[in-house]
Amino acid sequence: MLAVLMLGGLLGATLVRLAPGYGTDEEELDSRLSQQSIEALRKAQDRDENLARFYAHYLARLARGDLGESRTLHEPVRQLLAERFPETLKSVGLGLALGWAAGLGLAIMAVMSRRGIADLAAGLAASVLLCIPAAVLALLFVIVQAPGRLVIGLIVFPNIFYYARNLLARAATMPHVLTARAKGLGSLRVLLRHILPVAAPQLLALAGVSVSLAFTAAIPVEVLCDLPGIGQLAWKAAMGRDLALLVNLTMIVTLITLVANSAADLAARPERMGEA
Amino acid sequence: MKWARRAAMVFLAAVFAASLLANYLAPASYAHQFRELPDAPPSSQHWLGTDDLGRDRYSRLLYGTRVSLLLAPAAALLSSLLAAAIGGAAGFLGGWVERCVMAATDLVLSLPWLFLLITVRALLPLNVPPIASVAITFALLGCLGWAAAARVVCADARALRGSGVILLARASGSGGLRLLCRHVVPNLKPVLLAQFWISIPVFILTEANLSILGLGVAEPLPSWGSLLRELENFSTFSAQPWLFAPLILLVATVSCFHLALAKREDWA
Numbered sequence A: 001m002l003a004v005l006m007l008g009g010l011l012g013a014t015l016v017r018l019a020p021g022y023g024t025d026e027e028e029l030d031s032r033l034s035q036q037s038i039e040a041l042r043k044a045q046d047r048d049e050n051l052a053r054f055y056a057h058y059l060a061r062l063a064r065g066d067l068g069e070s071r072t073l074h075e076p077v078r079q080l081l082a083e084r085f086p087e088t089l090k091s092v093g094l095g096l097a098l099g100w101a102a103g104l105g106l107a108i109m110a111v112m113s114r115r116g117i118a119d120l121a122a123g124l125a126a127s128v129l130l131c132i133p134a135a136v137l138a139l140l141f142v143i144v145q146a147p148g149r150l151v152i153g154l155i156v157f158p159n160i161f162y163y164a165r166n167l168l169a170r171a172a173t174m175p176h177v178l179t180a181r182a183k184g185l186g187s188l189r190v191l192l193r194h195i196l197p198v199a200a201p202q203l204l205a206l207a208g209v210s211v212s213l214a215f216t217a218a219i220p221v222e223v224l225c226d227l228p229g230i231g232q233l234a235w236k237a238a239m240g241r242d243l244a245l246l247v248n249l250t251m252i253v254t255l256i257t258l259v260a261n262s263a264a265d266l267a268a269r270p271e272r273m274g275e276a
Numbered sequence B: 001m002k003w004a005r006r007a008a009m010v011f012l013a014a015v016f017a018a019s020l021l022a023n024y025l026a027p028a029s030y031a032h033q034f035r036e037l038p039d040a041p042p043s044s045q046h047w048l049g050t051d052d053l054g055r056d057r058y059s060r061l062l063y064g065t066r067v068s069l070l071l072a073p074a075a076a077l078l079s080s081l082l083a084a085a086i087g088g089a090a091g092f093l094g095g096w097v098e099r100c101v102m103a104a105t106d107l108v109l110s111l112p113w114l115f116l117l118i119t120v121r122a123l124l125p126l127n128v129p130p131i132a133s134v135a136i137t138f139a140l141l142g143c144l145g146w147a148a149a150a151r152v153v154c155a156d157a158r159a160l161r162g163s164g165v166i167l168l169a170r171a172s173g174s175g176g177l178r179l180l181c182r183h184v185v186p187n188l189k190p191v192l193l194a195q196f197w198i199s200i201p202v203f204i205l206t207e208a209n210l211s212i213l214g215l216g217v218a219e220p221l222p223s224w225g226s227l228l229r230e231l232e233n234f235s236t237f238s239a240q241p242w243l244f245a246p247l248i249l250l251v252a253t254v255s256c257f258h259l260a261l262a263k264r265e266d267w268a
Helices: A002-018 A035-046 A051-063 A077-113 A116-130 A134-143 A150-172 A175-182 A187-224 A230-239 A243-275 B002-020 B057-093 B095-110 B113-123 B130-144 B147-161 B164-171 B176-212 B224-232 B241-267
Strands: none
Touching (some): A002 A051, A002 A243, A002 B095, A002 B113, A077 A116, A077 A187, A077 A230, A077 A243, A116 A150, A134 A187, A134 B176, A134 B224, A187 A230, A187 A243, A187 B113, A230 B113, A243 B095, A243 B113, B002 B057, B057 B095, B057 B130, B057 B147, B057 B224, B095 B147, B113 B130, B113 B176, B130 B176, B147 B164, B164 B176, B176 B224, B176 B241, B224 B241
């Protein structure tokens, strides 16, 4: 995980260093500045001309907890993150809870009810949601003045539903489940004791993936619903070509998704070993 | 469900044909402004009315469909080719090549898709001519969307490496490029075709997200995403339901791709 993150950091630093316009300062356009002052400004920018040195400086600053300063917002990146991260965590947390509750709940209902209508209705809703861009859903929520945070849940829901339904349906046809049913076990007991444990490792893996999905949806949702989180900050950084801020944000979100994936993997491991 | 798949294919073919024939079907150019008719409601001249600049919405929808529906498959083709080259080489060669490629794939997949896209998009100039904005948007989608497909292709190529077909081909003296062209690529074709087909709706939706955020196709060139930006004008929601025409077309098209995809997966 650390290697992937270091590689990501190097990639991010390379992108910033090689981006057109790197090393130039708007101040250079000030006609009141003398040639010597302009030269001094350029010299200050030349410090990080070498990519390796640039990355080393970046890592050294990172080790001290210094993420640099936003070029467009003129504030330390660390402070911006501290201000905006709780908002995104709230949106993503709520979205994940909603998406999982609806997705898994309807998947269980579709598999256990054995009535095609429940499966059809939930499948239809998931299919439609899968075909609507997150930004359009956010716009529609703005139009009807509904809480924008719910959009993240609607983006997560169809993916969870389809995957969980397929997993549970496969588990429900396994011989030990059929035997349990034949012996007269109740539906709830069959689900909790025989179906869910079989599907659990893959569902846990899906939990990691859904975190990435929720963070992706956070950008259009926060921009269009005016929620001051890191998705909106990333968009502002992109529009202002504030690459240092954007790369730091991307790195942090990557770290979160990597941790989520690794945690899901670790949680699923005992289950898989149990299966083996 | 065979009839549903057939209907989906027919619908896709019809939309595709309409977009190709936009020059003949559209009453005006996508940029032509009817200055005397801004924000006009639907009429016999302007089937979907005009926008705030007096441009015919129906014409813009046809041209926008052409942009989205021609370039999303082009981007999907690019990403599938990259996936074939990267994943195929990694799976077939194995060893450290495979390990390095898989680490790179892990990295790309761990980056949330839209964060990655807007980061790379922000590296490139934002004020570019409309045609350049279209090329940049779809080239980015093609260049960055290879990772998931590469993983699948790599797994298939790895399985192929140890298969009897390849063993026999090697034993009969095939090697290098011949082995790759005659035996590996044809065997990877079904999985590549499935990955190509899967990528199209994903890229259509991503372009729409990017364009709504102002990082996609630039005005005056229309795309489904840039047309959907009109929904931001929500005060007119109740009075102008025709603003939803691009959304309905997008949802119908992406649904049809999903339906047709089920068939492709069966083929694979």
